[in-house]
Amino acid sequence: MFLTVSAFTANADPMLNDTTPPASVTNLTETNVGTQWIYWNWTNPDDADFSHVMVYLNSQFVTNTSQSFHSATGLIEGTTYTLSTRTADTNGNINSTWVNDSATTATPADTTPPASVTHLSETGTGTQWIQWEWTEPDDPDFSHLMVYLNSAFIANISQSFYNATHLIEGATYNIGIRTVDTNGNINSTWVNDSATTATPADTTPPAPVTNLRETGTGTQWIQWEWTEPDDADFSHVMVYLNSVFITNTSQSFYNATGLTEGATYNIGIRTVDTNGNINSTWVNDSATTATPADTTPPASVTHLRETGTGTQWIQWEWTEPDDADFSHVMVYLNSVFITNTSQSFYNATGLTEGTTYTISIRTVDTNGNINSTWVNDSATTATPADTTPPASVTHLRETGTGTQWIKWEWTEPDDTDFSHVMVYLNSVFITNTSQSFYNATGLTEGTTYTISTRTVDTNGNIGPSSISDLATTAMLPEITSFSGTNITKTSITLIWEASGNTDRVQISRNGAVLANVSDPSSYIDSGLSSGTTYTYTLIPYNEDGLAGNSVSDRFTTISGSSGGGGSSRSSSGGGGGAASVEDFSNLALKEIDSKYLRMNANVIYEFTAENNPIRSISLYSFKNSGEITSTIEVLNSRSKLVDTTPEKLIYRYINIWVGKTGFATASNIKDARIKFRVNSDWIRQMGVNPSDIRLLRYNGTAWEVLPTVFESNTTDYAIFESQTPGFSPFVITAEKVTATSVIADTPAIQSEQKAENTDTNTPLEKAEDVSLEKRQPENSRVWTFIVVLILIGVLAVGYEYLKKQDA
Structure with a gap:
């Protein structure tokens, strides 16, 4: 099918192609509200093709209007409504932007005024003033009072009193009050009171009262009485309680009620005459309300x-109660009253040996209240003293030694009254212990110590026999001499002498471990650069993995024109990792961690190198093995100790070793676990899930899949943990068969660049540390090749020589 476009289409009406909606309205706001209506205004847009506004109320379409207002009616009072608008033009284009405004309808106005004040009365007058007081209404919206004096408005006040001043003496004034609430509603009822200002006054106050004293008290009341003054114009007294005005009274007594039991109150009295003169002198008295009779025992x-x-x-002791009125205890022995005592102990005497007695105690307070609860205890008098000491310990032997410590263990005697063992070291008393072992620390290496023990029972009887055992602290291995010889352009031969307790020597070049050498006292480092200085460090280890002081020296290979080189030596303490059997080009990263393994304890090796996927190795140690090193080798490709490739997606090949060959066995450790991580980007790129990740271990003949548990996710990595029966080459894989072995054998080294953190390793089983002690296979091949070339050369020369002789 073909579409023909006529030439005149270029001159078509552009409005037919208008798809641009008009602008939104502006200045949308409510301009008035009622209880059932809201009025909104806005400004329509200036677009030439603007048509109308689509009006919605609470998201419901209401109408289209070309006006710039909308009045919503029929609404509910006190309710919030949202008006929403969208503009449309004459081509039907609708602006997608909503313009909204919310408003609330009015509530009916409060037209109820507050109640009137009550108790309006004058509370004081002078020649030029009158004070009135009243009680305000309880209305929650009560605001203030309108005060009128002699029908003239004076003030709005929110106090409950008014003091009219600047008045005329001897004149009567009428106060009128109306209440007002917060909505401006005014109570139409007037509340009035009249009072008269004093005439030029007698300014002499009456004398004070005399003989003020309390004449009776109860748990909630006190009555005071006094003698009034003889002044002819005496009117009344002003009564204050604890400095608070209470009342005016013309009586000569006051009964204060509603008080708190056992509390002290102070009455203060000032006298007033008929002219309102108040005596400035206070007359005071204090009294205390009664407390109810105490019937509560301690x-x-x-x-x-x-x-x-x-x-x-038999002596008994106890803790007395904290009651403030505690007095004493009543002591009974075998239900017979013995004595009252305020002591916290009682010593019963004149008893029969080997007999059980029961003490019973009841407490009594100072009011004679006796606690009805008995507190009892039974005890038995002693029999004639035990003078028989316990048997001696047996099987005393050392169970572990270090350079500065020896641990001895023994079997305690079966005596029922056995208490503890007295421990002596080299005939010097050290300590008493109820344990069946003693760990002597702070010792000198290579020194013999004698432990002696004597048993003691609970009666202090000491066994006569001293049981002893000898043990010697360990000696650190030592490099006694170290030098370089047979130095060529590409090789240096290292030779040394070590102490007899040296099991292996770790050799490092420029900080990188080269090998661990057990038998010979020499090592050939080849493949070096000519005319280059190398620093070698040797660390001796004994058979328990303890490291001696390191020895360092620098040697320089022969240059193209000269040979020889100087050396400098240093030593320090330290430990190292296992030598690598891998080609240098296959080692992407090597990380070592050392831990001190103690008997019956968990240990965690932790690794933090950026590109190391192993984060930790944890294990349980059965023995005091001393300093043990764990080594992680992250490889570029499959280990040379392995001859097969797993049919899976390969993330990373790793060698993991703990200790030297033969250490990581079921007799030394258990419960070995490896925590590792895999880059999340690699998991996504491979199209696998965390549940597909597996850690595989090479057991010497084949790859075995280890139990692997997904633990958590971080920003960049998925974290896993596997349990392993031993240590050897490992590979992190995904459970997905690959198309070719080339892909399967290429670890995802590049995806590891973000940050690999490794932890600790656990050793076990026969295959751990496979070929850990194999050293320098490449050097062996080189020398074999050189020897073969020499032999071929010798044979060729001999052959040529024989040919010439025959000629």
Whole structure:
């Protein structure tokens, strides 16, 4: 099908192709509200093709209007409504932007005024002033009072009193009050009171009262009485309680009620005459309300127990109660009352040996209240003293040694009254212990120590026999001499002498571990650059993995024109990792961590190198093995110790070793676990899930899949943990068969660049540390090749020589 476009289409009406909506309205706002209506205004857009506004109320379409207002009616009072608008033009284009405004309808106005004040009365007058007081209404919207004096408005006040001043003496004034609420509603009822200002006054106050005293008290009341003054114009007294005005009274007594039991109150009195003159002198008295009779007994004693016994006596002690009115305890022995005592102990004497007695105690307070609860304890007098010491310990032997410590263990005797063992070291008393072992620390290496023990029972009887054992602290291995010889352009031969307790020597060049050498006292480092200085460090280890002081020296290979080189030596303590059997080009990263393995303890090796996927190795140690090193080798490709490739997606090849060959066995450790991580980008790129990730271990003949658990996700990595029976080459894989072995054998080294953190390793089983002690296979091949070339050369020369002789 073909579409023909006529030439005149270029001159068609452009409005037919208008797809641009008009602008939105502006200045949308409500301009008035009622209880059932809201009025909104806005400004329409200036677009030439603007047509109308689509009006919605609470998201419901209401109408289209070309006006710039909308009045919503029929609404609910006190309710919020949202008006929403969208503009449309004459071509039907609708602006997608909503313009909204919310408004609330009015509530009916409050037209109810507050109640009137009550108790309006004058509370004081002078020659030029009158004070009135009243009680305000309880209305929650009460605001203030309108005060009128002699029908003239004076003030709006929110106080509950008004003091009219600048008045005329001897004149009567009428106060009128109306209440007002917060909505401006005014109570139409007037509340009025009249009072008269004083005439030029007598300014002499009456004398004070005399003989003020309390004449009776109860738990909630006190009555005071006094003698009034003889002044002819005496009117009344002003009564204050605890400095608070209470009342005016013309009586000569006051009964204060509604008080708190056992509380002290102070009455203060000032006299007033008929002219309002107040005596400035206070007359005071204090009194205390009664407390109800105490019928509550004290608490019982606690912690009642015997603290000593003899053949004819028992002493008991206890803790007295905290009651403030505690007085004493009543002591009974075998239900017979013995005595009252305010002490916190009782010593019963004149008893029969080997007999059980029960003490019973009841507490009494100072009001004679007796606690009805008995507190009891039984104890038995001693029998004639035990003078038989316990048997000696057996099987005393050392179970572990270090350079500065020896641990001895023994079997305790079966005596029922056995208490503890007295421990002596080299005939010097060290400590008492109830344990069946003793760990002597702070010792000198290579020194013999004698432990001696004597047993003690609970009666202090000491066994006569001393059981002893000898043990010697370990000696650190030592490099006694170190030098370089047979130095060529590309090789240096290292030779050394070591102490007899040296099991292996770790050799490092420029900080990188080269090998661990056990038998010979020499090592050939080849493949070097001519005329280059190298620093070598040797660390001796004994058979328990303890490291001696390191020894360092620098040697320079022969240059193209000269040979020789100087050396400098240094030593320090330290440890190292296992030598690598891998080609240098296959080692992407090597990380080592050392831990001190103690008997019956968990240990965690932790690794933090950026590109190391192993984060930790954890294990449980059965023995005091000393300093043990764990080594992680991250490889570029498959280990040379392995001859097969897993049919899976390969993330990373790793060699993991713990200790030297033969260490990571079931007799030394258990529960070995490896925590590792895999880059999340690699997981996504391979199209696999975390549940597809597996850690595989090479057991010497084949790859075995280890139990692998997905633990958590971080920003860049998925974290896993696997349990392993031993240590050897490993590979992190995904459970997905690959198309070719080339892909399967290429680890995802590049995806590891973000940050690989490794932890610790656990050793076990026969295949751990496979070929850990194999050293320098490439050097061996080189020398074999050189020897073969020499032999071929010799044979060729001999052959040519024989040919010439025959000619």
